[in-house]
Amino acid sequence: MKHAFKMASIILAAVAPWSEGNAIELSKDFTLAVDAGLYSQYWSRGMSQTLGDPAIQGAVTLIHSSGLYAGVWSSNVDFGHGSKARQEIDYYLGYSWQIADKVTLDLTYLEYEYPKQGDLNYSEYYAKLNAYGFIAGGYYSDDLWSNQSMLYSFVGYETTLPGDVGFKSRYGLADYKDPVFVSGDGSARNKYNEWQVEFNKEFLGVKWSISYADSDLSKAECMNFAGFDDICSATVVAGVSKSF
Template structure:
């Protein structure tokens, strides 16, 4: 059974589940579980699976105060002798719902890669949302030894007719040092990525279709990641379920 077929088998198994709801543990504490299948795992616009499908899942403890903590995982494939085949993210954060239309999300992440601890890192994250428009960023100073970067983004989310969700994001990934080199030897320390995603709940599962792209050329992508086709435009189909 090839990987694409496995993705659709997973989607078929997910679809008939009952209506999603968090698991209530106490009056103030609940457990959110999520599992999903995706045609590609893209992070900052770049494939983490060399264009292959990904199975992802998370478990999050949520307190009524807005505090939360959890774990998230996905398969990965970085190629070129990389020993790890899994990403595990641990996170703790606080979600402040000021009004129905204004919220602030603050999170600290620890990223671990089994069998390849040299690429483990941490990030801090913040996102402010006002009437569907949002701005935020991720910052880390633990990339590639003493490297650091800031991933800042803006976006907008809304509902279209037919209960279809629309999420549009534009981001800038800015490294401390120039790591991106083109075919003429010119380098730069940042690149842009963007995503437009449609989503809809159907047969008790959350379906999504996203267009993802970056401004990295094939040569820049190859020099940066080792592959010339992991940064180019693609459509990512996904299905997930929360309960």
């Protein structure tokens, strides 16, 4: 039984942001993680997915003591410009391998679905290595917008500060392989950098978080890519979440 819960805690840390850290015992080998959160916006890879508006997010993950897991995560979205997409649903299947006491490798396959706008659906392969709080990994897709390749790679560090304050940092590089980010002078590039720093704390039975996020996309590049010039700029994301 202890092995099942230990494996669950490792996987929940590995598959963040889908889970926050608790699990419900179902049997000797199976546990279930259920999480829900409210955030000031849905921020992903240097861009707001809700035009800066609040997001409600939740996840259910079934975990086996062997390291296998499967689940679903969802959030509201808003891409503007007449997009019918109002919800993102992510289905994932993965395996978490505990290489050593503080070293884990997580491998996951994900399917992203957008009800009412299926042309946005795509899939990704994900890998993340966590060694003593230092993290490195990436997501790769070859069917974004049906035929676009994209690699998002990242490094970071996670730890617990004095006072049981959680700290997370990430620096990422999004490479779309083609020059899709067009600046004001007409020049274009295929990649950009983004970063995020978060502090969180358990209080009154829920987790409170606040983070600073930014990217090196210019307003013109953001406008030409996403249709808005203010969803890729520096921002603060606040949230409150609960694990059941």
